[in-house]
Amino acid sequence: MxxxxxxxxxxxxxxxxxxxxxxxxxxxxxxxxxxxxxxxxxxxxxxxxxxxxxxxxxxxxxxxxxxxxxxxxxxxxxxxxxxxxxxxxxxxxxxxxxxxxxxxxxxxxxxxxxxxVGSGVLGSAVGMDKIAMKTAFAQAGIPQVKYKAITRDQIWSNPCIFPKLCDEIEASLGYPCFVKPANLGSSVGIAKVRSRQELEAALDNAASYDRRIIVEAGVVAREVECAVLGNDNPKASVIGEITFNSDFYDYETKYTQGKADLFIPASLPKNIVPKIQELAVKAFLAVDGAGLSRVDFFYVEATGEILINEINTFPGFTSTSMYPQLWEKTGISFTELVDQLIQLAIERHSKLEEIEES
Structure with a gap:
């Protein structure tokens, strides 16, 4: 052959x-x-x-x-x-x-x-845009933190509107909150803010990266992640947890050795693990994912709540990245994983061809 x-x-x-x-x-x-x-x-x-x-x-x-x-x-x-x-x-x-x-x-x-390999146009686009992503999650009934979607024009075009916008954010989300460009990865342009002055600066900065911005309410929670593999009938991995000493999981923390620790599997109550796995698969299907994704959650220990943070349709794939490590601990080696991803791509393409020919 x-x-x-x-x-x-x-x-x-x-x-x-x-x-x-x-x-x-x-x-x-x-x-x-x-x-x-x-x-x-x-x-x-x-x-x-x-x-x-x-x-x-x-x-x-x-x-x-x-x-x-x-x-x-x-x-x-x-x-x-x-x-x-x-x-x-x-x-x-x-x-x-x-x-x-x-x-x-x-x-x-x-x-x-x-x-x-990976998601198609729809899954990739929805998985990248945090506003579209959260809309899809809401439609699927997946719990998430409170958020407000805004545009660059609301921040830059009319100085009279900007103070009112900040008033609305403070009233609906409070402090601390997170300001994020809707379409950037690796925590680029993201800021955690605790005051009006910081909020104004963060909104201005985020608007320099993207015309769509999202502001999310802060939450005291553990950050856990689940890997998903498959197409129409995906499966979920064991759960991993990220811990760090910085204010939040920013770019420097993500890519500087020793700044963050990964724990796989995460030490979680037994009844919480299947719930996270179920929600990870639900999120994957909600955005029309294919092949692979990593789904990130907040686990609020005080209340037992599980809140989805985001989905990454092509997460980091180095030998030390969370996605392949999650599957390694689940029983699929790195070499087996890339082979399965290729087979899933072939399967999905064949089904699409069948539909076009019918």
């Missing part, structure tokens, strides 16, 4: 460019190990920060070194793909954040009419 030609797509035009490279390197190693090496032929495709696609020696060099290249003078043209792209049987997009995890690249891969 000939090997399946897998296009490993990484890098991208987001603030998580470097993390994407590390994730892709781990996946490439897994696809080249054990039985996977007999099944798959990996071709790396690197998207530079300026959007230019690179293949061949350049892409392999970035993958091997784990370090991005400098942008060249070439401008991005989506209709001038590297010629190797025509030979790909399946795409494995290892892209985090905007222009990779938000439905944009998924739309392009859909037009290519070949299978790809």
């Amino acid at each position: 000939s090997k399946l030609r897998v296009g490993l797509l990484f890098g991208g035009r987001s603030g998580e460019h470097e993390v994407s490279i590390i994730s892709a390197k781990a996946i490439a190693n897994a696809l080249s190990s054990g039985e996977n090496s007999q099944k798959y032929e990996v071709t790396p495709f690197y998207i530079q920060k300026n959007g230019v696609w690179q293949a061949g020696e350049t892409a392999q060099q970035v993958l091997t070194s784990g370090k991005p290249t400098e942008n060249d003078s070439q401008t991005a043209n989506l209709w001038q793909f590297p010629p190797q792209a025509a030979d790909i049987d399946l795409w494995f997009p290892v892209l985090h954040g905007p222009n990779g995890e938000d439905g944009t690249i998924q739309g392009l891969l859909t037009l290519m009419q070949v299978p790809f």
Whole structure:
């Protein structure tokens, strides 16, 4: 049997460019190990920060070194793909954040009419936009913290409206609360605020990142996570917990070694674990997820409440990331996990083709 030609797509035009490279390197190693090496032929495709696609020696060099290249003078043209792209049987997009995890690249891969790992356009877009995501969760009846959705125009366009907006946030959510751009990952642009002055500054800052902003009520809770794997009938992993000493789980805490600790499985009451797993699957289906997702929750020990925080349709995938570690503790090794993701992509693509042909 000939090997399946897998296009490993990484890098991208987001603030998580470097993390994407590390994730892709781990996946490439897994696809080249054990039985996977007999099944798959990996071709790396690197998207530079300026959007230019690179293949061949350049892409392999970035993958091997784990370090991005400098942008060249070439401008991005989506209709001038590297010629190797025509030979790909399946795409494995290892892209985090905007222009990779938000439905944009998924739309392009859909037009290519070949299978790809992960959620489609709808699941990726809803899973990326925190406002759309929370709307989907509310419709599905999944408990979550109180929040208020606002736009950049409400913050910047009319100075007379801005004080009233802050009054409404204080009255409905109180302090502390969190201000977040709706469409950025890795805690970029997020601020925890405890006063009117901090709220005004945080709203102004968040508006510089995105035209849609969400403000969430703060909650005293443990932060736990559950991994989901599958398509129409997904399964949930054991539960993991993140602990940290910083004010909240910001970018520096996430990506600085020793700043946060992961506990898998989390020490939780026995009746809480299946509830979190059930809600994780429910959230996955609510956004039309496919392949993989990591679902983050708040567990309020004082009341026993479980509140959903967010879903990540393509979470970090390094060997030390929470998603693969959760499955490792559940009984699926890293190499088995990437194999299953490819098989799920093939299954989903085949079903979509059947629908189109009927």
